[in-house]
Amino acid sequence: MILGLVEHDAGVVWEPSLQMLTLGRRVAERLGEPLAALVAGPDAGPVVDGLAAYGVEAVHHAVDDRLDRYAPEAWAACLLDLMGRTAPSAVLAAGTDRGNEVMAHVGARAGLPMAANCTEVEPGEPGTPPYLISRLRWGGSLLEDARLHGEVKLLTVAPHAIRAEEGPAGGGWAVEEFSPKLQDADFRVQVTRQEGRPAGKISLPDARVVVGGGRGVGGPEGFGPLEELAELLGGVVGCSRVVTSLGWRPHTDQVGQTGVRIAPDVYIACGISGAIQHMVGAKGAKRILVVNTDPQAPILAHADYAIIGDVQQVVPALVSAIREAKGR
Amino acid sequence: MDVLVCVKRVPVTGGRISLTDDEQEIDTRYLGFTVSPHEECAVEESVRLVESHGGSSTVLTLGPAVAEDQLRDAMAMGVNRGVLIEDEGPEWDGGATAGAIARAIAEHREAGVSYDLLLFGNESADAGGYQVGIRVAHLLDVPCVTGVKHLEIQNGRALARREGPGGFEIYEVPLPAVITVKEGINLPRYPSIPGRLRAKKATVERVHPDAPQPGLEKVRLRLPQGRDKQVEILGDGATGIGRAVEVLGHIGVMPS
Numbered sequence: 001m002i003l004g005l006v007e008h009d010a011g012v013v014w015e016p017s018l019q020m021l022t023l024g025r026r027v028a029e030r031l032g033e034p035l036a037a038l039v040a041g042p043d044a045g046p047v048v049d050g051l052a053a054y055g056v057e058a059v060h061h062a063v064d065d066r067l068d069r070y071a072p073e074a075w076a077a078c079l080l081d082l083m084g085r086t087a088p089s090a091v092l093a094a095g096t097d098r099g100n101e102v103m104a105h106v107g108a109r110a111g112l113p114m115a116a117n118c119t120e121v122e123p124g125e126p127g128t129p130p131y132l133i134s135r136l137r138w139g140g141s142l143l144e145d146a147r148l149h150g151e152v153k154l155l156t157v158a159p160h161a162i163r164a165e166e167g168p169a170g171g172g173w174a175v176e177e178f179s180p181k182l183q184d185a186d187f188r189v190q191v192t193r194q195e196g197r198p199a200g201k202i203s204l205p206d207a208r209v210v211v212g213g214g215r216g217v218g219g220p221e222g223f224g225p226l227e228e229l230a231e232l233l234g235g236v237v238g239c240s241r242v243v244t245s246l247g248w249r250p251h252t253d254q255v256g257q258t259g260v261r262i263a264p265d266v267y268i269a270c271g272i273s274g275a276i277q278h279m280v281g282a283k284g285a286k287r288i289l290v291v292n293t294d295p296q297a298p299i300l301a302h303a304d305y306a307i308i309g310d311v312q313q314v315v316p317a318l319v320s321a322i323r324e325a326k327g328r
Numbered sequence: 329m330d331v332l333v334c335v336k337r338v339p340v341t342g343g344r345i346s347l348t349d350d351e352q353e354i355d356t357r358y359l360g361f362t363v364s365p366h367e368e369c370a371v372e373e374s375v376r377l378v379e380s381h382g383g384s385s386t387v388l389t390l391g392p393a394v395a396e397d398q399l400r401d402a403m404a405m406g407v408n409r410g411v412l413i414e415d416e417g418p419e420w421d422g423g424a425t426a427g428a429i430a431r432a433i434a435e436h437r438e439a440g441v442s443y444d445l446l447l448f449g450n451e452s453a454d455a456g457g458y459q460v461g462i463r464v465a466h467l468l469d470v471p472c473v474t475g476v477k478h479l480e481i482q483n484g485r486a487l488a489r490r491e492g493p494g495g496f497e498i499y500e501v502p503l504p505a506v507i508t509v510k511e512g513i514n515l516p517r518y519p520s521i522p523g524r525l526r527a528k529k530a531t532v533e534r535v536h537p538d539a540p541q542p543g544l545e546k547v548r549l550r551l552p553q554g555r556d557k558q559v560e561i562l563g564d565g566a567t568g569i570g571r572a573v574e575v576l577g578h579i580g581v582m583p584s
Contacts, residue, residue, distance in 0.1 A: 009493045104459035108466035113543025116458040147545040189471045195496040251512035258365045258511040298343025309565035321569045
């Protein structure tokens with residue numbers, strides 16, 4: 001059996017979990033084993049039926065009053081309880097904040113290795129030889145091929161590395177509600193309360209247009225014209241890591257490996273050289289328009305369009321030209 | 329309050345990564361080294377906590393002898409002591425790394441030094457294993473909050489805030505605890521000149537562990553296939569503006 005931890009919010013399964021199930025199903029088919037899923041928490045009920053379309057044959061729904069708020073070790077304990085009873089050959093989760101966290105707890109408690117953010121999984125023959133996996137390093141700028149050892153293979157699936165696809169079930173369909181063996185200590189780390197994000201402003205990950213600024217913008221004041229351009233196009237401003245390190249912009253504006261991942265229709269990158277850590281954050285952009293003085297800058301290799309020139313002259317000129325075009 | 333902060337030496341990569349011929353490592357012949365960004369913030373956080381609560385901070389790394397540079401960088405920022413778990417061999421996996429760190433902490437405890445707070449980066453910049461802090465917490469049987477972007481210590485408890493679905497999650501755990509942080513929790517300071525001089529003279533404790541069998545065993549590194557893109561140069565400076573407006577119109581983002 002291949003077991004997948006399914007994350008959901010307000011009755012909807014997270015897309016990375018569906019991608020994980022898609023990869024899990026391929027592994028299960030390869031081994032001739034069934035695919036099962038674990039869902040946890042009182043609000044998990046509505047997501048159960050939808051999992052059949054992804055080839056899941058058995059859904060285990062962990063029920064315990066204390067699971068109403070996320071608690072990483074309690075989720076890990078649910079998986080370990082289920083692993084003890086069903087002896088899966090592999091346990092998968094999405095490579096999300098929670099998925100990576102829960103699987104690391106499982107690995108720590110069970111004394112098993114864990115491979116985070118896998119993109120490919122080749123299970124080999126049934127039994128317990130190592131899996132051959134490929135996983136992301138450097139936020140996706142580099143891939144590692146590795147052998148994953150362990151009695152049970154623990155891994156997370158890199159979000160958006162593969163497309164979620166529905167697929168045929170192996171035949172069975174069973175839903176089991178169970179009370180996992182949970183200790184008080186499993187809840188020593190639990191969300192005590194939640195805070196919403198400030199409403200109103202378009203968020204960077206959701207923006208259709210992102211205007212990014214790097215060192216070439218020249219200073220915090222230099223972002224004025226970028227703000228203007230973003231507002232005109234209904235977008236928001238982002239920046240590179242050097243800009244936040246210099247204190248020109250808040251860290252919440254940073255696009256990249258240690259910042260935000262964006263997926264706009266167009267990313268207008270101004271005065272950004274294109275370090276790999278920045279580009280992994282912009283990988284989701286459909287088009288990239290670069291403004292840079294250096295025609296040899298690494299970012300040109302990722303760009304669709306480029307204007308070779310100084311940000312401080314080009315951006316204001318672009319703002320004027322867009323205003324003019326709008327007025328016509 | 330006594331804080332231990334764990335860091336990893338990683339190369340400063342630029343716009344392109346190239347690999348060594350055996351595909352085992354990044355070719356670092358022309359690269360400098362630093363610590364992972366999240367860990368740089370963990371170092372800063374440890375210094376700030378000691379500044380406001382008293383006590384001392386210790387920085388620890390597992391790596392080759394030259395990783396001493398990264399320990400001294402942290403000490404130049406204000407960390408009091410450095411510990412190097414020295415190994416010149418290939419990179420250790422998360423389980424082995426955590427084991428060595430937990431053993432070093434246990435040895436310190438036997439020597440009368442214990443830590444109230446253990447800070448890690450959420451994940452290393454290079455390997456991105458997402459597990460060393462959590463595994464250390466289990467080995468020491470202390471709570472662990474990951475991905476923290478705001479931390480307060482009050483009355484022997486850690487109040488930690490991190491991003492969660494739709495906003496922020498608040499956690500509260502008793503010390504001692506492991507906290508893994510993310511960049512953005514603070515803006516790391518530049519080392520002062522006296523700080524650098526002090527760090528240069530400080531002694532670094534060295535531990536020499538045996539390399540264990542890896543559970544996640546690297547076979548080779550490879551570069552992802554890039555999008556085969558041909559950039560269209562719209563023009564030099566002002567000459568490109570007209571064409572840029574057309575392009576934005578074509579993409580469908582021009583204001584109406």
